[in-house]
Amino acid sequence: MKTDKNSLLFFMKIFIVSFILSFPSPASVSAADPDEYEADDMFKQAKVIVIENVTPQHHTFHKPEDADWVKFYGLSSVKKYSVEARNLGKDCDVRLEIYDRDGLSLLAYLDTMGDTQAEEILQYSFDQDGIYYVKVIWSEPGTVGDDADTGYDLSIQIPDAPVDALFSYQGAVKDAVSQAPLGNVMIRTDQSVSALSDDNADGKYTMYHPISQSFSTAYTLTAQFAGYETFTIPVFTSENCSGGKTCFKRPAESGGTGQRTDPEPVEWDGVIEMVPVAEGDITGDRKVDLADAVAALQVLAGADISGKIRLYYAESGADVSEDNKIGMEEVIHILKKTGALETDS
Numbered sequence: 001m002k003t004d005k006n007s008l009l010f011f012m013k014i015f016i017v018s019f020i021l022s023f024p025s026p027a028s029v030s031a032a033d034p035d036e037y038e039a040d041d042m043f044k045q046a047k048v049i050v051i052e053n054v055t056p057q058h059h060t061f062h063k064p065e066d067a068d069w070v071k072f073y074g075l076s077s078v079k080k081y082s083v084e085a086r087n088l089g090k091d092c093d094v095r096l097e098i099y100d101r102d103g104l105s106l107l108a109y110l111d112t113m114g115d116t117q118a119e120e121i122l123q124y125s126f127d128q129d130g131i132y133y134v135k136v137i138w139s140e141p142g143t144v145g146d147d148a149d150t151g152y153d154l155s156i157q158i159p160d161a162p163v164d165a166l167f168s169y170q171g172a173v174k175d176a177v178s179q180a181p182l183g184n185v186m187i188r189t190d191q192s193v194s195a196l197s198d199d200n201a202d203g204k205y206t207m208y209h210p211i212s213q214s215f216s217t218a219y220t221l222t223a224q225f226a227g228y229e230t231f232t233i234p235v236f237t238s239e240n241c242s243g244g245k246t247c248f249k250r251p252a253e254s255g256g257t258g259q260r261t262d263p264e265p266v267e268w269d270g271v272i273e274m275v276p277v278a279e280g281d282i283t284g285d286r287k288v289d290l291a292d293a294v295a296a297l298q299v300l301a302g303a304d305i306s307g308k309i310r311l312y313y314a315e316s317g318a319d320v321s322e323d324n325k326i327g328m329e330e331v332i333h334i335l336k337k338t339g340a341l342e343t344d345s
């Protein structure tokens, strides 16, 4: 009796295990599953899209009210950007919208009338550099069944880009002091190639860039983020790097003895360390000293010394009292910091 009971239990266990195993694994994705970029239904959740990426982002609409937001660093020097939704699934009708840097103001939209399956290609140029947003919505949502195909491929291209072949270059951005990754940093070169560091991927960035034709003239790569000093580095873009990869290179540092060292540029890992702006650094020389106090007093006295004040003072983070002006608060802060004035505490 006891043996029978045990064997019955044993078979019941086998039955339960095989019952569980017979269910489809969660890896089989139906159209109603959220795509890998979710949650992105609001502009503040927008995911970075790499401009001119050879692999478009594949999205789906997993619910009728789904909205898919992406963001990128748009440059005014680029004649036009082309936002493209292609390879639409049979149940997918796409509407594209481009939003301004505030994420609220609609700049342009496209939804081809009379053809629900039309691939939408929306071209736009920007007056100012900044982070712009694209919102993609399901124009005429149907029901989302398991067999619904609501997928689409999203990419941003530059139609008038030079015909040079583009290769991908990677790096990451972090705070030079805390070493914390920094997202939403605006990176560009003087070739009008731009990238945005990914706040969802440890500050990593990817840019598709032409190869340096010679190692005599470097490109200039800059990175900007509010509250940080602008980062600038001369770079070359090479397809011959260790491991057979593409990489940035930077000019080799010359020896201190005056003798020329090897002029071959050295590989650069693309890691950008952003230096926080010091409060009170009005002149922008990365020091807070009496020169800053003198400059502030001159401004207070009405002197025009705009050439001596750091660029973008209001956005820089150098402002102490957060009124974006230079005033007595800055003077007092600087004098305390330099020890010229006793601190209260």
Ligand SMILES: [Ca+2]
Pocket (backbone or CB within 6 Å): 034, 035, 038, 059, 060, 061, 062, 066, 067, 068
């Ligand atoms: Ca989606």
Ligand SMILES: [Ca+2]
Pocket (backbone or CB within 6 Å): 038, 039, 040, 041, 066, 067, 068, 069
């Ligand atoms: Ca979404």
Ligand SMILES: [Ca+2]
Pocket (backbone or CB within 6 Å): 093, 094, 095, 110, 111, 112, 115, 116, 117, 118, 120, 139
């Ligand atoms: Ca459409």
